[in-house]
Amino acid sequence: MLNPALAIRLFDDDELEQLHQATLDILADPGMRIMSPALLEALARRGAKVDYGAQVVHFPAALVEQTIAEMQAELKAGRKPLIFNGVVSSKTPTGPDGTRAILAKFGGACVEVYDFDRWEARQPSRKDLVDLVRLGQALPEVATVGNPVVYLFEDDGAPVDPRLQRVKTAALIARYTTKAGPTEVWNAQELDFLMEIGEIVRGSREAYLANPCFVTAKETIAPLILTQEAAEVLLLLAQRGLPTTVIPMPITGASSPLSLASNVALCNAEVLGTAVAVRVACPQAWVAGGVISGILDMSSGAASFSAPEAILQDLGIAELHERRYGFDFALGTGYTDARYPGPQSVMEKIAKYWASYMTGRYNYPVGLLSGGKCFSAEQALLDIEIAHWLHQFGKGMLVSPVSLMVESIRETGIGGNHLADDYTVANMRRAIWYPALMDRGLAPVEPTQTKGRDMLERARARKEAILAKADYEIDADRARAIEDVVRRAERELR
Structure with a gap:
């Protein structure tokens, strides 16, 4: 499974720490432009260095770390x-x-x-x-x-x-x-x-x-x-x-x-x-x-x-x-x-x-x-x-004495097939996924038939069929x- x-x-622990530290360094200098007076004032009250003219905030590392800790x-x-x-x-x-x-x-x-x-x-x-x-x-x-x-x-x-x-x-x-x-x-x-x-x-x-x-x-x-x-x-x-x-x-x-x-x-x-x-x-x-x-x-x-x-x-x-x-x-x-x-x-x-x-x-x-x-x-x-x-x-696949089905292989024997097995008949729809749009056919496809077998054409036909039956509408009230x-x-x- x-x-x-x-x-x-992608990363080891040291690389994660380097990324985190680089983040703190960026937030300290150059910081961020926060174009909201309400947020600038709130940040200044919490110790951030705020340039109101440029609307730029330089974030103290301690404030960022505190926010992370509070959220955790x-x-x-x-x-x-x-x-x-x-x-x-x-x-x-x-x-x-x-x-x-x-x-x-x-x-x-x-x-x-x-x-x-x-x-x-x-x-x-x-x-x-x-x-x-x-x-x-x-x-x-x-x-x-x-x-x-x-x-x-x-x-x-x-x-x-x-x-x-x-x-x-x-x-x-x-x-x-x-x-x-x-x-x-x-x-x-x-x-x-x-x-x-x-x-x-x-x-x-x-x-x-x-x-x-x-x-x-x-x-x-x-x-x-x-x-x-x-x-x-x-x-x-x-x-x-x-x-x-x-x-x-x-x-x-x-x-x-x-x-x-x-x-x-x-x-x-x-x-x-x-x-x-x-x-x-x-x-x-x-x-x-x-x-x-x-x-x-x-x-x-x-x-x-x-x-x-x-x-x-x-x-x-x-x-x-x-x-x-x-x-x-x-x-x-x-x-x-x-x-x-x-x-x-x-x-x-x-x-x-x-x-x-x-x-x-x-x-x-x-x-x-x-x-x-x-x-x-x-x-x-x-x-x-x-x-x-x-x-x-x-x-994935499940490996167990049941799923290995050794007895079924013995019963069918060399050169046989399992198409008519009770297990196949009972589980054919659960064990295998059957696509709605992909073409898995065996018959030869003539050039004139190709368009109808294309996934996009099938998708379009499916869309139209679904919309023809879609009837939900919210109640009148x-x-x-x-x-x-x-x-x-x-x-x-x-």
């Missing part, structure tokens, strides 16, 4: 922090019998949807968002449904008011799924409306706080900047008792030096610096971390999130947090470079999902393309197929309550 949690280890103590006391974002993978508990369920995510807030009929990416409409939410609701492997695409246009082509996008997006998601997950939040006023929709969906404020939706992580800007907007939202989330997650996106060779270890240390400085800043202003806060790192491809000038170096960087900081601090940390599993579904997208997803699986993270973001810019329903189905393959492989929230938002946010 494989043990994914022990399968990948809270974990020991039973606190269970939640990493909440639709494009990263965090530690996933196994079942009572050790099973590892696929808990896929529909999310990403993509500004494009991949139109399979036209073989092109385009801007999404209301119908695109609704169809993707309904698809996520119908797929048993999908655990959370956020906003796979941004609600940019109505079906008649009219643009959605940007001030209302987040609220109207949450309202649509709430209407068509029971699996509501992370969505964007930009400011305090819309957060109130998003929380109200979430409470309608969950049934109460208490239930909503225990199982939140319609909020997500915020990002730092590498190198070493926490913007005012991101800082304000993180502080608001912490004050409301909601998941507070920061996700840096350092690019090796551009915003980070051309060194994988340096990328890890820089990213860690941004995560810990943000955690310290938010906790000194809101002591009950838990700021969880994630990463979507990349490298600069010098041949094209593009950032790559699927390069082997990028995957190593993500694994590196996750290992630092897990082994040195005892914290969970999310990998940027969702971001890949391929711009359309095909061989490159499958190759990249296998690499990133394998890294996620082998470190005990089974909540895979699915459907994302083009560095998180585009969402494809067909790609999501390919991704779920990949996850099933990995999970079946990850079961809650639908009316959500519509009331949207109407108030239309008056107050404009």
Whole structure:
């Protein structure tokens, strides 16, 4: 039996300590630009050196170490922090019998949807968002449904008011799924409306706080900047008792030096610096971390999130947090470079999902393309197929007197077969995984038949079949309550 949690280890203890010390050195000098007056004042009160004009904080090592120690103590006391974002993978508990369920995510807030009929990416409409939410609701492997695409246009082509996008997006998601997950939040006023929709969906404020939706992580800007907007939202989330997650996106060779270890240390400085800043202003806060790192491809000038170096960087900081601090940390599993579904997208997803699986993270973001810019329903189905393959492989094999089946071999004898064995008939569906999209046929394939046997064509057909039967819609009472929230938002946010 494989043990994914022990399968990948990049650093020895001395290397972990070097990474930690480099993080403290970076936070001391040059420090971080924290563009929030409230956080700057709170940091100054706790002994940090603050340059208010430049909005730069130089963090004392003792303050950082104290914050880490306090968070470690809270974990020991039973606190269970939640990493909440639709494009990263965090530690996933196994079942009572050790099973590892696929808990896929529909999310990403993509500004494009991949139109399979036209073989092109385009801007999404209301119908695109609704169809993707309904698809996520119908797929048993999908655990959370956020906003796979941004609600940019109505079906008649009219643009959605940007001030209302987040609220109207949450309202649509709430209407068509029971699996509501992370969505964007930009400011305090819309957060109130998003929380109200979430409470309608969950049934109460208490239930909503225990199982939140319609909020997500915020990002730092590498190198070493926490913007005012991101800082304000993180502080608001912490004050409301909601998941507070920061996700840096350092690019090796551009915003980070051309060194994988340096990328890890820089990213860690941004995560810990943000955690310290938010906790000194809101002591009950838990700021969880994630990463979507990349490298600069010098041949094209593009950032790559699927390069082997990028995957190593993500694994590196996750290992630092897990082994040195005892914290969970999310990998940027969702971001890949391929711009359309095909061989490159499958190759990249296998690499990133394998890294996620082998470190005990089974909540895979699915459907994302083009560095998180585009969402494809067909790609999501390919991704779920990949996850099933990995999970079946990850079961390994059981060796025991029963599983060796020596008596069955003797009974069948030399030159026989086991097709008609009672055991084969009884266990053929449990012992072997059968793919939904891959072609394992024996018959020769004529050139005219190739298209119909392609995985993408099968994915498209499966998507259409699922959507034809998808019929979930929230009950009328809650639908009316959500519509009331949207109407108030239309008056107050404009």
